[in-house]
Amino acid sequence: MKIKTLIVDDEPHAIEVIENYATNFQELDIVAKCSNAIDAFKILQQSKVDLIFLDIKMPGLKGTDFIRTLKNPPKIIFTTAYQDYALEGFDLNAVDYLLKPIPFDRFLKAIDKVFATYKIGNQSISIAEKPAEHNSDVFIYLRVERKMVKINVMDIYWIESFKDYIKIVLKDKVLISKQKISLLEKLLPEGKFVRIHRSFIVSMSKVESYHAYFIEMLGKQLPIGRNYKAECYKRLQAL
Structure with missing residues (x-):
């Protein structure tokens, strides 16, 4: 199973970091990248997206305000350099909230939360497969x-x-x-x-x-x- 993923951030380096981290997980399929909420909205109209890495403080429309405009938003992982937005992010049922600069181990925890909500057959996707009762x-x-x-x-x-x-x-x-x-x-x-x-x-x-x-x-x-x-x-x- 592939998780169709969109990265939205007005900082090219931030997009590059997330994209590099994502290459470690074959389940993540980066379908698009953009720098603002308007372009993100257009992409959502044209493509299936399961997960968005979404910067909060962007020109024009904040990431949190953008999510409020969507009737059925995908899963969201907020990314920002500002800790003050954490409560607002979780109020919007975000999967996780990552503070920049994002260390890989923190990225891993966020992805594990996403993977836990998807299943392949009868097993959850996971970084480490847990042993069965007799295995x-x-x-x-x-x-x-x-x-x-x-x-x-x-x-x-x-x-x-x-x-x-x-x-x-x-x-x-x-x-x-x-x-x-x-x-x-x-x-x-x-x-x-x-x-x-x-x-x-x-x-x-x-x-x-x-x-x-x-x-x-x-x-x-x-x-x-x-x-x-x-x-x-x-x-x-x-x-």
Whole structure:
């Protein structure tokens, strides 16, 4: 299922940020972009739109006033640099309200709210698929080489961060994705992984051995950072 999406903002950079973030989700289909409410209205008359990223403070007509003119508005995520409009935005049943500059993790939370309202078959669209009652598998989707790749987290040995990218190491292959390790950490199932270093997260079940300064996996020695030692040892000794 594709969620037809419109971006409305009078700042080109703001549109670019949202569009770049949206490329991480194959469910989002950007059908149009425009800089004001009048053009947005014309687009709604001509095209099916399920979701609007809508700036509030724009020349001519504010985003909130624009929404009031619509009988059956699409789902709305307001975007603005002004916190004062938050209450007004939620009064209009907005899905979420994002303050600029918009960090990716905050964008992710807003999208997850949108996805929760749509269903494919009998399952909700989600960034992380929750395990069924008798199924321990959990999946995440990451953008790898211009496509979204489904990964069973229990196949992951470790995740390594370098510059603006992460390396996901599986038994028989390595995947590279432009992503922050801190964001991926939030998507992993609780209790199954441990952060051992600012640049490394490891699967608890895949640890082969550990030392005061490193962990061994797949014949590699992964460093244990000074600030992570106490929690790391505590978790490993509980295995």
